[in-house]
Amino acid sequence: MAFKIIASQCTQCGACEFECPSVAIKFKGERYVIDPDKCTECKEAFDTQQCASVCPVPKTCVPA
Amino acid sequence: MSAPIISLEGLTSTTSFDQLLATAKSGGCASSTCGLSGKSGDMNPAVWEKIKDHPCFSEEAHHYFARMHVAVAPACNVQCNYCNRKYDCANESRPGVVSEKLTPDQALRKVIAVANEVPQLSVLGIAGPGDACYDWKKTKATFERVAREIPDIKLCISTNGLALPDHVAELADMNVDHVTITINMVDPEVGAKIYPWIFYDHRRYVGIEAARILHERQMLGLEMLTARGILTKINSVMIPGVNDEHLIEVNKWVKERGAFLHNVMPLISDPAHGTHFGLTGQRGPNAKQMKTLQDRLEGGVKLMRHCRQCRADAVGLLGEDRGQEFALDSIPGEVTYDPSKREAYQEVVASERRDHVAARSEAIGMVKAAGSGKSLFVAVATRGGGRVNEHFGHAKEFQVYEVSPRGISSVGHRKVEQYCLGGRCDNATLDGVIAALEGIDIVLCAKIGNCPKDQLAEAGIRATDAYGHDYIETAVSALYAAEFGIQPLAATA
Numbered sequence: 001m002a003f004k005i006i007a008s009q010c011t012q013c014g015a016c017e018f019e020c021p022s023v024a025i026k027f028k029g030e031r032y033v034i035d036p037d038k039c040t041e042c043k044e045a046f047d048t049q050q051c052a053s054v055c056p057v058p059k060t061c062v063p064a
Numbered sequence: 065m066s067a068p069i070i071s072l073e074g075l076t077s078t079t080s081f082d083q084l085l086a087t088a089k090s091g092g093c094a095s096s097t098c099g100l101s102g103k104s105g106d107m108n109p110a111v112w113e114k115i116k117d118h119p120c121f122s123e124e125a126h127h128y129f130a131r132m133h134v135a136v137a138p139a140c141n142v143q144c145n146y147c148n149r150k151y152d153c154a155n156e157s158r159p160g161v162v163s164e165k166l167t168p169d170q171a172l173r174k175v176i177a178v179a180n181e182v183p184q185l186s187v188l189g190i191a192g193p194g195d196a197c198y199d200w201k202k203t204k205a206t207f208e209r210v211a212r213e214i215p216d217i218k219l220c221i222s223t224n225g226l227a228l229p230d231h232v233a234e235l236a237d238m239n240v241d242h243v244t245i246t247i248n249m250v251d252p253e254v255g256a257k258i259y260p261w262i263f264y265d266h267r268r269y270v271g272i273e274a275a276r277i278l279h280e281r282q283m284l285g286l287e288m289l290t291a292r293g294i295l296t297k298i299n300s301v302m303i304p305g306v307n308d309e310h311l312i313e314v315n316k317w318v319k320e321r322g323a324f325l326h327n328v329m330p331l332i333s334d335p336a337h338g339t340h341f342g343l344t345g346q347r348g349p350n351a352k353q354m355k356t357l358q359d360r361l362e363g364g365v366k367l368m369r370h371c372r373q374c375r376a377d378a379v380g381l382l383g384e385d386r387g388q389e390f391a392l393d394s395i396p397g398e399v400t401y402d403p404s405k406r407e408a409y410q411e412v413v414a415s416e417r418r419d420h421v422a423a424r425s426e427a428i429g430m431v432k433a434a435g436s437g438k439s440l441f442v443a444v445a446t447r448g449g450g451r452v453n454e455h456f457g458h459a460k461e462f463q464v465y466e467v468s469p470r471g472i473s474s475v476g477h478r479k480v481e482q483y484c485l486g487g488r489c490d491n492a493t494l495d496g497v498i499a500a501l502e503g504i505d506i507v508l509c510a511k512i513g514n515c516p517k518d519q520l521a522e523a524g525i526r527a528t529d530a531y532g533h534d535y536i537e538t539a540v541s542a543l544y545a546a547e548f549g550i551q552p553l554a555a556t557a
Contacts (some may be wrong), residue, residue, distance in 0.1 A: 007270040011138070011192075012138070013140065013194055014139050015139035015140065015199070018201070019263075019266075044152055046267070048267055050266060054141070054263045055270070056149055056458060057150065
């Protein structure tokens with residue numbers, strides 16, 4: 001399981017990139033992308049998904 | 065863009081002191097007011113040394129010095145109901161709005177390019193969109209790179225305060241001696257109406273709990289800055305019906321914790337901005353409501369009455385934004401800092417402002433000594449340098465001064481549309497200018513035609529260009545003296 005970013009709504013603030021405990025988020029080309037192989041949905045690390053909790057735009061960082 | 069506020073040719077083509085002096089007198093600042101007025105007699109010399117070149121912390125400095133903001137820290141840990149970080153428009157001028165986000169390396173290039181072209185540049189600020197303390201790595205990387213290349217530039221940040229306590233020590237280490245915290249409440253019940261959520265300690269908080277945490281962190285951050293001698297300005301957004309009365313309480317709290325300056329700004333709200341307040345019909349205060357509140361706050365932390373609520377990527381003197389001249393794609397890949405223009409300018413300003421300070425204190429002394437007991441509201445058209453030096457028809461704003469037995473104080477500005485553009489004067493625009501000048505007794509400008517002068521007179525506003533190119537304070541005091549039958553000073557300039 002992993003999360004994904006809806007690029008058309010993303011403001012590219014980059015908060016998710018540095019909050020991600022798994023270093024799964026990178027700016028690639030023109031957008032932030034979550035690497036599904038690295039994403040753990042923050043299980044064992046935090047109670048809530050860090051990327052989705054910090055994202056300023058509703059429904060933009062969501063389960064893939 | 066309008067013409068540059070200072071003749072750069074003057075600085076590139078000559079090094080003659082007299083010619084540079086003429087340049088400093090001709091321009092300096094497009095607006096004429098931001099921060100504290102003048103060097104007050106009781107100000108600690110160490111504090112004066114810190115603020116004397118910072119246009120946002122010193123009213124006197126902003127006549128001569130410019131700031132630039134770089135948008136390097138777009139991530140934020142607080143959602144505010146007046147902010148929509150998706151918004152980007154080159155024609156909008158308000159906090160949090162930006163046309164391009166920069167990496168620290170791009171920011172360095174831009175700062176060098178501006179420093180080479182804008183001799184008045186004295187301050188680099190990081191002021192959104194986003195939060196400079198939360199997106200800390202980028203803030204720090206930018207400051208370190210810039211300080212290495214331009215060691216004398218002042219570094220300044222603006223923050224919501226939530227992550228501030230984590231970085232006060234590093235701010236002090238990097239010689240950041242000016243910080244602005246946006247504090248809109250000291251009561252979490254009020255805060256819950258302004259902040260829908262915060263992200264703190266790896267989770268999202270909402271409601272009163274979010275506001276309580278934010279409040280506690282803001283107070284802690286302010287106390288830590290004060291303990292280290294870092295000057296702190298408090299920005300508060302006045303939101304009618306939400307925190308307007310409450311800001312009196314905010315002023316008390318921040319005064320107790322050592323804040324240096326309190327800047328109460330009107331909420332900017334429009335459905336087109338896409339903010340929560342904009343979309344739900346919450347509106348900002350009018351000028352009268354603003355002034356009423358500001359007057360009630362007198363006696364607390366000193367007020368900054370003339371903030372221009374500039375963009376997060378503004379460049380130049382307050383009241384004018386040259387940001388579009390320095391878009392990243394117009395800057396060469398390799399730029400080398402050339403300190404010559406800034407150094408030459410600073411030398412000239414040091415001489416010019418001694419003269420200005422003397423003229424101002426003489427003028428204020430005369431107004432106080434007059435003992436008339438009356439007040440006069442004067443609107444001044446200025447292109448900067450602290451002088452009455454803009455034509456009436458070219459003014460984009462008028463600086464408002466209140467002259468009373470207490471002295472001469474800058475009490476705000478009135479934005480207007482330029483009445484004359486390209487040699488044509490538009491009467492419909494003049495009506496708008498006259499409306500904007502409501503409550504003003506006298507308008508001072510460098511030049512005014514008979515037609516607008518007569519129309520102003522019909523509206524009960526007198527206008528004169530008799531004091532063109534004088535220092536504002538000298539002109540205003542002479543006017544006051546003439547008005548109330550006291551022997552005026554010779555207007556010197």
